[in-house]
Amino acid sequence: MNDKTNISASANSSPLGGGQEGAVKLKINNKTVEVPVGTTILKAAEKLGLEIPTMCHNDEVEHFTSCMLCLVKDGENGRLIPSCSIAVNEGMNILTKDDEIKEARRTSLELLLSDHVGDCEAPCTMACPAHMDIPTMNRLLANGQFDEALKVVKKDIALPSVLGHICPAPCEGVCRRKPIDGAVSICMLKRFSGNVGQLEEIPADSTGKKVAILGAGPAGIASAYHLQLKGIQCTVFEKSNQVGGIILKDVENGKLPQKILEKETSVIGRLGVDFKLDTTIDKTSFEKLKKEYDAVLIASGSISEEQKTWGIETNTKGFEADSQTYQTKFSNVFVAGSALKSTKLVIRLLAQGKEAAESIAQFLSERKVVGQPLKFNSKFGKLVIPEYAQYLKESEEKNRIEPANGVLQGLTKEEVMDEAARCMHCDCRKITNCKLRDYSDEYHAAQKRFAYEERKPVRKFFTEGYTQSETISKGIVYEPEKCIKCGICVRLTEKYQEEFGFTYIGRGFDVEIGVPFNESLNEGLKLVAEKVADACPTGSLSRK
Numbered sequence: 001m002n003d004k005t006n007i008s009a010s011a012n013s014s015p016l017g018g019g020q021e022g023a024v025k026l027k028i029n030n031k032t033v034e035v036p037v038g039t040t041i042l043k044a045a046e047k048l049g050l051e052i053p054t055m056c057h058n059d060e061v062e063h064f065t066s067c068m069l070c071l072v073k074d075g076e077n078g079r080l081i082p083s084c085s086i087a088v089n090e091g092m093n094i095l096t097k098d099d100e101i102k103e104a105r106r107t108s109l110e111l112l113l114s115d116h117v118g119d120c121e122a123p124c125t126m127a128c129p130a131h132m133d134i135p136t137m138n139r140l141l142a143n144g145q146f147d148e149a150l151k152v153v154k155k156d157i158a159l160p161s162v163l164g165h166i167c168p169a170p171c172e173g174v175c176r177r178k179p180i181d182g183a184v185s186i187c188m189l190k191r192f193s194g195n196v197g198q199l200e201e202i203p204a205d206s207t208g209k210k211v212a213i214l215g216a217g218p219a220g221i222a223s224a225y226h227l228q229l230k231g232i233q234c235t236v237f238e239k240s241n242q243v244g245g246i247i248l249k250d251v252e253n254g255k256l257p258q259k260i261l262e263k264e265t266s267v268i269g270r271l272g273v274d275f276k277l278d279t280t281i282d283k284t285s286f287e288k289l290k291k292e293y294d295a296v297l298i299a300s301g302s303i304s305e306e307q308k309t310w311g312i313e314t315n316t317k318g319f320e321a322d323s324q325t326y327q328t329k330f331s332n333v334f335v336a337g338s339a340l341k342s343t344k345l346v347i348r349l350l351a352q353g354k355e356a357a358e359s360i361a362q363f364l365s366e367r368k369v370v371g372q373p374l375k376f377n378s379k380f381g382k383l384v385i386p387e388y389a390q391y392l393k394e395s396e397e398k399n400r401i402e403p404a405n406g407v408l409q410g411l412t413k414e415e416v417m418d419e420a421a422r423c424m425h426c427d428c429r430k431i432t433n434c435k436l437r438d439y440s441d442e443y444h445a446a447q448k449r450f451a452y453e454e455r456k457p458v459r460k461f462f463t464e465g466y467t468q469s470e471t472i473s474k475g476i477v478y479e480p481e482k483c484i485k486c487g488i489c490v491r492l493t494e495k496y497q498e499e500f501g502f503t504y505i506g507r508g509f510d511v512e513i514g515v516p517f518n519e520s521l522n523e524g525l526k527l528v529a530e531k532v533a534d535a536c537p538t539g540s541l542s543r544k
Contacts, residue, residue: 150197164191182400217245222353
């Protein structure tokens with residue numbers, strides 16, 4: 001934190017408030033609240049409906065000020081104080097938000113991140129232009145849940161079977177399994193999901209809005225698909241007599257069977273998308289579409305000389321549009337695909353179509369048009385050889401499986417399940433409910449600001465599954481290098497009288513949380529394994 005930051009844990013920090021009786025009045029953000037003596041500032045703020053971020057606080061156990069994320073400001077002296085542990089005083093004037101508080105919280109997060117070794121999203125997901133949740137697809141396929149796997153894929157990819165034949169697989173290039181015994185065959189798995197999975201897609205209720213899409217290539221098709229599912233009627237205008245655009249080249253060269261393309265585009269047609277083929281759009285008809293439709297998406301491929309007269313700004317690559325939202329200077333006109341910048345990568349075109357659809361939906365619902373910004377993502381880079389064994393604990397130790405019936409036929413059901421089981425679970429199990437990720441995103445924390453020169457080697461420990469009462473637990477996973485030393489698990493295992501539980505091991509910067517006396521995780525967490533996993537604010541402790 002900067003030199004001006006003054007953090008105080010004063011003599012009034014006892015939550016018992018000196019043993020006084022009665023009530024205390026104070027102001028928080030200029031709102032008066034009355035609470036019992038001994039109430040912490042955090043709980044007083046909650047009474048007013050104000051949320052103060054915390055990571056080391058848990059209602060089941062005594063407070064333990066460590067994360068310093070709950071800092072607020074004493075309006076009388078300007079000091080920053082931890083709200084989770086300081087009790088209210090009569091007449092206090094507390095601020096929970098200003099620039100100094102925000103910066104202090106950001107710095108606290110960056111200090112926590114400096115010692116946090118873990119990924120939020122898996123490298124394969126980050127490398128996929130459509131940002132598809134590949135690890136979840138893999139786990140579902142390994143379990144034989146083919147319909148559920150297709151649902152995951154189509155959340156981000158409109159043409160999974162098509163892409164499974166022609167994608168150059170940037171996701172496989174960064175797969176952590178690649179240097180061990182070959183990358184997981186992600187494209188083949190995605191193709192199988194599209195070929196075999198069954199998914200009933202029902203568009204949302206009609207919004208009454210309609211969008212004209214120029215071009216039936218991958219960007220236009222994807223945008224129409226995602227918009228139609230949102231209840232926005234799409235009409236796709238295509239100058240040729242076929243749907244597919246650049247994808248048709250892969251049909252011609254034999255990489256993609258025509259029937260696969262027809263099957264997946266017909267599914268989109270059945271959602272209600274209206275394809276108007278053999279239709280050329282010139283300047284006059286473009287102006288007409290701008291007036292007749294609520295929005296227009298130009299996804300017609302590299303722009304022509306005639307299109308340069310449409311009044312939209314251009315550069316040497318294509319039309320000018322916002323790189324995040326795809327919106328042009330005309331608020332109801334958007335551009336995606338090669339009309340923006342020439343590319344032959346179909347997955348990137350599909351991704352842009354999806355992202356443009358999100359921006360158009362925001363525009364049509366009169367929300368701020370921000371596109372699809374990526375959430376904060378912790379990442380630690382490549383595995384080193386000693387770490388391979390840690391990640392292989394969660395996968396099948398088999399070499400990459402090549403399809404017995406040839407590449408064009410793809411993997412069989414049995415081969416798919418075996419290949420998907422090779423996935424090493426590089427994504428975080430708490431990817432949707434990790435406080436460290438959520439707050440780092442909210443406060444725009446920089447992961448590397450206080451990073452060490454060398455990171456700690458990653459480790460994984462597991463408890464075995466067990467039956468407790470009428471429920472069956474799969475057990476939990478402990479990844480020490482993700483731990484922020486909040487101590488919640490230590491206090492919970494003490495409260496519930498685990499024989500061994502968790503404790504602090506070591507001193508200073510080298511301290512870590514673990515089971516004492518070198519006992520196993522099974523021995524340490526016999527009573528409250530899932531409770532401590534659910535209470536952990538990061539993915540350090542999580543359910544399998």
